[in-house]
Amino acid sequence: MIPHGLLIAAPRSGSGKTTVALGLIAALVRRGVPVRAAKAGPDYIDPAFHAAASGHDSLNLDSWAMPPALLDATLAHAAAESELLVVETAMGLFDGVDGPPGRRGRGADLAARFRMPVLLVLDISGQSQSVAAVAHGFATLDPAVRVAGVILNRVASPRHHAGAASALRDAGIAVLGSMPREAGLALPERHLGLVQAREHGTLAAFLDTLAAMAERDLDLGAILRLAAPIEPAPGDFGPAIPPPGQRIAIADDAAFSFLYPHLAQGWQRAGAELLAFSPLADEPPPDAADCCWLPGGYPELHAGRLAAASRFHHGLTRFAETRPVHGECGGYMVLGQALTDAHGTAHAMTGLLGHSTSYAKRRMHLGYREATLLADTAIGRRGQVLRGHEFHYASVTDPGADPPLAELADAAGNRLGPAGGRRGLVSGSFFHAIAVQPTSETP
Structure with missing residues (x-):
């Protein structure tokens, strides 16, 4: 079985990527889809939530810190025995550091290297039709990065959704669902980000809520169809750091x-x-x-x-x-x-x-x-x-x-x-x- 991959990204931090990713993962697990997750860049906390939703470890894929051969091997391990690998990016899709192409620590590096389509999460609170301009810019900035569709987040009403979706369709960008604006969807935070998954006393119920919303509000079939095969280069880099002991x-x-x-x-x-x-x-x-x-x-x-x-x-x-x-x-x-x-x-x-x-x-x-x-x-x-x-x-x-x-x-x-x-x-x-x-x- 050749796994397929999908990158969940956004224009910036705080757009709701993690909530959407968790809802999607949990909903697909409910349907019996073998799904695993990974996180772009350095992050300990989001992967623990991914693991709770998918039932498998969520690995980190870092194009700046990992040599290319290790990045390929880690992706292969992350996608092993899965039908779909969902990769959640950090910050904005094109945010990273200066450096050689493909080694900038950006989610876009992964999308280009592994030819993974991007599902862009757009927080449309405070705007409507103008979101099409944002999506168009992300879709056309880098020809090697394919934005396959968008999910609208923090939607206030059906009218709000309709206005944004109409403008996006006119721009030729597929809308694959939306998530409502609900305060209860926010995960608790502390000084280094989200409270750890192991400390979230109602995590199972929270994931059930997100899964139900994803099943109701996202086009899961279309999302599965837009995922593309991922075939990293063969070989294994070995351990990222040699074992410090036996x-x-x-x-x-x-x-x-x-x-x-x-x-x-x-x-x-x-x-x-x-x-x-x-x-x-x-x-x-x-x-x-x-x-x-x-x-x-x-x-x-x-x-x-x-x-x-x-x-x-x-x-x-x-x-x-x-x-x-x-x-x-x-x-x-x-x-x-x-x-x-x-x-x-x-x-x-x-x-x-x-x-x-x-x-x-x-x-x-x-x-x-x-x-x-x-x-x-x-x-x-x-x-x-x-x-x-x-x-x-x-x-x-x-x-x-x-x-x-x-x-x-x-x-x-x-x-x-x-x-x-x-x-x-x-x-x-x-x-x-x-x-x-x-x-x-x-x-």
């Missing part, structure tokens, strides 16, 4: 949940075993593991419980005496001396690195990053270059005296200086790794 202890709970599925799956395909444990439940890393990985998440929301988790603290300290430990973003914060919460209360962390962080002094750090490693650690070898991103509001209030983990640059190549820290077998930084970069690439 048996990897991975913190996994509400405070530590930001581990990219393509990393975990790549480690498993390379023969590694993943052993989950919960610091919030005061569990130490399993003694059978030979490496420990603390992913990002929301430790600032659970700082008191983490500070009181004595078995976790003692077990991690003992583990780090003989085996590597690495922390990303939230995990890096917990490896430090102290974490100050939003109320200004400082909580003692594990103290395996010398820095301290604060969520009380908030400042957004957001963007793609390229990291050149300065030493051999769990994340890679000295001199290796990795691409990934930062997205956090915490500030380093005391840098400590540990040597840095990496030298960072942004997507434009501007040097940002040293980052993170390392001490003994322990390392960490705010940098979220997506993929190691080969010394030479084939476009």
Whole structure:
């Protein structure tokens, strides 16, 4: 079975792409269609909602951070055993960074590389017929990107729908349905985006509501027919980052949940075993593991419980005496001396690195990053270059005296200086790794 693909995009963030994607996925699952999902660009939270709707992991497809061969392989894994792969983009369809064609981190890069038709979600609140001009611009900007149709979102009334749909038909653009303007359709948010799927207490009922609306208001048959076959180049890049161990202890709970599925799956395909444990439940890393990985998440929301988790603290300290430990973003914060919460209360962390962080002094750090490693650690070898991103509001209030983990640059190549820290077998930084970069690439 050759899977078909479809890209769900919009002119900007906040247009309702995720709601439409979830409704479409859940409705097709109801009909028995083998459907899977993926997310364009760096994002942990939307893919967890995709997974809840589809019943399968949602992988990330990042044209800037992933070498082309890895991008092809990840798409193949994302679409495996499916009839339809639904890819939701980030921000606007053509938003990204400067760089070589096809390596700009844009949803449009994926549409062009894999010849996936685009279903454009248009928020028409505050406009009607003028939406045709917006759609026309998106449909004609890049000949390699095919906008196959649109879904109107936040429609106020049948009259509102009719006016916009008539103008779009006159412009030769297919309208494949609409979603009403309803406050109850909004997913709850917090400072890094949506509240995590695992914390959404009524998620099953919410997905049922979206599926019913999609069945009622979208032309599911036409949407399935416009999807096109996707056949990525053969071959496999291997793991995006080599496994840091043969048996990897991975913190996994509400405070530590930001581990990219393509990393975990790549480690498993390379023969590694993943052993989950919960610091919030005061569990130490399993003694059978030979490496420990603390992913990002929301430790600032659970700082008191983490500070009181004595078995976790003692077990991690003992583990780090003989085996590597690495922390990303939230995990890096917990490896430090102290974490100050939003109320200004400082909580003692594990103290395996010398820095301290604060969520009380908030400042957004957001963007793609390229990291050149300065030493051999769990994340890679000295001199290796990795691409990934930062997205956090915490500030380093005391840098400590540990040597840095990496030298960072942004997507434009501007040097940002040293980052993170390392001490003994322990390392960490705010940098979220997506993929190691080969010394030479084939476009």
